[in-house]
Amino acid sequence: MEPSIDAGASTRRAPTLHVRFSDTDAIPFPTRTVERGDALYCAGEPLRSLYTVQSGCFKTVATFPSSDDDSAPHTQVTGFHFENETLGLDGICTNRHESDAVALEASVVRIMPVGILEPLCREYAGMQHELLAIMSAEIVRASRLALMLGTMPARERVAAFLLDFAERLDAGATSSGGHPVDLLLPMTRADIGSYLGLELETVSRTLSKLQREGAIGLNGRQVRIVDRAMLEHH
Amino acid sequence: MEPSIDAGASTRRAPTLHVRFSDTDAIPFPTRTVERGDALYCAGEPLRSLYTVQSGCFKTVATFPSSDDDSAPHTQVTGFHFENETLGLDGICTNRHESDAVALEASVVRIMPVGILEPLCREYAGMQHELLAIMSAEIVRASRLALMLGTMPARERVAAFLLDFAERLDAGATSSGGHPVDLLLPMTRADIGSYLGLELETVSRTLSKLQREGAIGLNGRQVRIVDRAMLEHH
DNA sequence: CGGTGGATTGATCACTATCAAGTAGCGTGG
DNA sequence: CCACGCTACTTGATAGTGATCAATCCACCG
Structure with a gap:
């Protein structure tokens, strides 16, 4: 009955947490494909299902x-969501979606109707x-x-964003040791800026500065994390 | 089974939502008193219970x-919590509290052990x-x-804070018509500033300016909302 | 009655927004 | 195939908002 005590040990480090839902893997929920730029749902629509990202972003x-x-x-932009993360949770309180969910690339989601999910959770303690x-x-x-937006300057926000991004993609690979990590950002500078409470020019400038200082390699949306310590400290 | 469709109509207006838990009213959970300035719980402590504020803040x-x-x-400061609002929800994911909860005045909470709450929710669909x-x-x-911190200038943040505060206390009284509403803020300017991502001087200056413009009356922690429209618009 | 924490107000400075210009990649259509 | 237009990105110059440093005032309390 008691959940494992150390569950949080590995998830508490990141600036942002993953949102995953493994117990439903065995259940044959239907899937849906969403093209790049299309909305999975929009704010104000009645909440029918939660969605888990199977591929895409x-x-x-x-x-x-x-x-x-x-x-x-x-x-x-209040969040970016990758594989195995669950979308739509903010709609349960009003029974309507509170935000838009837009695909950054062609993506596939698993559809979990709330009308099925809640009874399931009542039956299985683990799932609940x-x-x-x-x-x-x-x-x-x-x-x-919110804490990031309220307390950190632009440079720290961008650094934290990159580290979080790297960590979420890393999940499974060398989490900390391996020095050079390559990222391919699926979102625009404007998206990043909106998420971080900055203008896109500030994001661009900050990334350029991090490159000049040798913390990252930069080529458009390709980012290589060269010196992780430089991003974490200072 | 289907929750009421219009549940969100009245709650979607506010900048921040109340967090209440009415179904447990009938259950004789124990209570605890917390003195002003004392912590109900601290970050890192094992999560034992959720708490509902019965009185205080x-x-x-x-x-x-x-x-x-x-x-x-x-x-x-990531939130202020008044009567009937529930505390500790952020700790469920790691089984440890992720933040400190500090009483702003002498307060009483109802203690709901998670080990009891989850089975209860499995039994009663409404509670779940x-x-x-x-x-x-x-x-x-x-x-x-986060949206407020990311997109709004100081003046709007402070105005939104006051309106939200008034609305939460108003719950039950004249929600919109009555013009003059008196508030007694239980928190310091530093708390407000921390919550809004501003320095306490900026909060003080902004409040003073709103007073000079006739939007509010101001006397230390006593605030009278004189012209609600002036806070909402412009 | 001094002391302490909270609040107000002023002066100055830094960070980031804003405005502006120019570059690069890419798909479309002549 | 290349010109075109579109979007994304970069970089520079300038301005504005809010942070910072500092002084003062006030209420409450030991």
């Missing part, structure tokens, strides 16, 4: 009506606990994003 | 190790759904905080 975009009615509403844990991790992830 | 404080080892770690909804609302709340 999504961004979730939150919109908030501007205090000034006539001007553009506030909008921000895992769903709760996933939602809790999403709370922590969002809180850490 | 808490702040939750998240800490993140600074990228620079020798300098102070990043720390931020409500727990999921509460956690989902917390995700939305944290995401909106």
Whole structure:
């Protein structure tokens, strides 16, 4: 009954947490393909299902009506979601999606209808606990994003973003030892900036500076992490 | 089985959502009193229970190790929690509390051990759904905080904070019509600033400016919302 | 009655937004 | 095949917002 005590040891290090859902692997949920740039769902739509990314990558975009009615509403990328991460959790409270989910590349998701998921969780304690844990991790992830936006300067935000990204893709490979890690960012500078609360020019400038200092290699969306310590400290 | 469709209509307006848990009212969970300034729990402690505020007010404080080892770690108030709101949800994923919860005034909480709560939710569909909804609302709340920190200037952040605060206390009274609303802020300017990603001087300056413009009345921690429209727009 | 923590206000500075220009990659269509 | 237009990215110059440093005031309390 008691969940394993050390469950958090490996997940607490990252600036943002993964959100995974392994127990449902055995269940033959249907899948859906989403083309690059298309929305998996949009804010305001009734919540029918949760989705787990099987392949590809999504961004979730939150919109908030501007205090000034006539001007553009506030909008921000609130997360990037890769393989095995679960989407749609923010919609359970209102029974409607609270954000848009847009594919950054051609992607496939597993569809888990909420009407099926909840009874399943009532039957299987492990699955219930895992769903709760996933939602809790999403709370922590969002809180850490807020912390980042509230306390860190641009350079640290970009560095943290790169490290988090590397760590999430790394999951399984050499997590820390191997020095050079190559990333291929699926999102634009504007997406990164929106996520980090920065303008795209600031993101670009900061990346260039990190390159000049030798912390990373940079070629458009290809990023090589050369000196991890340089990103972590200083 | 299907939760009510319009559940979100009334909760989607606010910059931050309440987190309540009504189904457990009937169950005689024990309570605990926490003095002003004392911690209900601290980050890293094993998660034993969730807590619902019965009276009083808490702040939750998240800490993140600074990228620079020798300098102070990043720390931020990630939420304020009033009556009927639930604390500790961020700890489920790691089985340890991810933040500190500190009482802003003498407070009483209801203690709900997780080892009891999860089986209960497996038995009662309504309770399970409500727990999921509460956690989902917390995700939305944290995401909106991130959105606020990422996109809004100081003035809007402070205005949104005041409006949210008023709305949460108002719950039940005249929600929108009544013009003058009096608030007594339980937290310091530093707390507000930490929550909003601003320095305490900026919070103070912004409040003073809102007073000069006639949007609010101000006397230390007493705030009177004079012109709600002025806070909402412009 | 001094002391302490909280709040206000002022002066200055740094960081990042903004505006602007120019480059590079890429798919489309002449 | 190349010209075109589009989007993404980079880099520079300038301005603005909020941080920082500092002084003062105030209320509460031992």
